[in-house]
Amino acid sequence: MGHIGYGVRPSERLKGCAVQMLKIILQEAGHKKMHKVMVACHTSNTGSVRVIESCNGRLENIVADPNEKGETINRYWFDISL
DSSP states (O other): OOSOOOOOOGGGTTSSHHHHHHHHHHHHHHHTTOOEEEEEEETTOHHHHHHHHHTTOEEEEEEEOTTSTTOEEEEEEEEOOO
């Protein structure tokens, strides 16, 4: 549903790894001449919401997850400029 995906193993969570990964991925997207990228996560995944918002993701909307009944997905955009 988004352009970027990443994961952090449980033993490394809450150490800032996801924020650093997302920042590096966004830099690489800029090097590849991508001007906008989308990152999405489940609304209930508060850790991912915090990571995306701390990296200045702009919430576009919240949509129903077509694969999980009752679950919603936050869709964020990043404007990239180097």
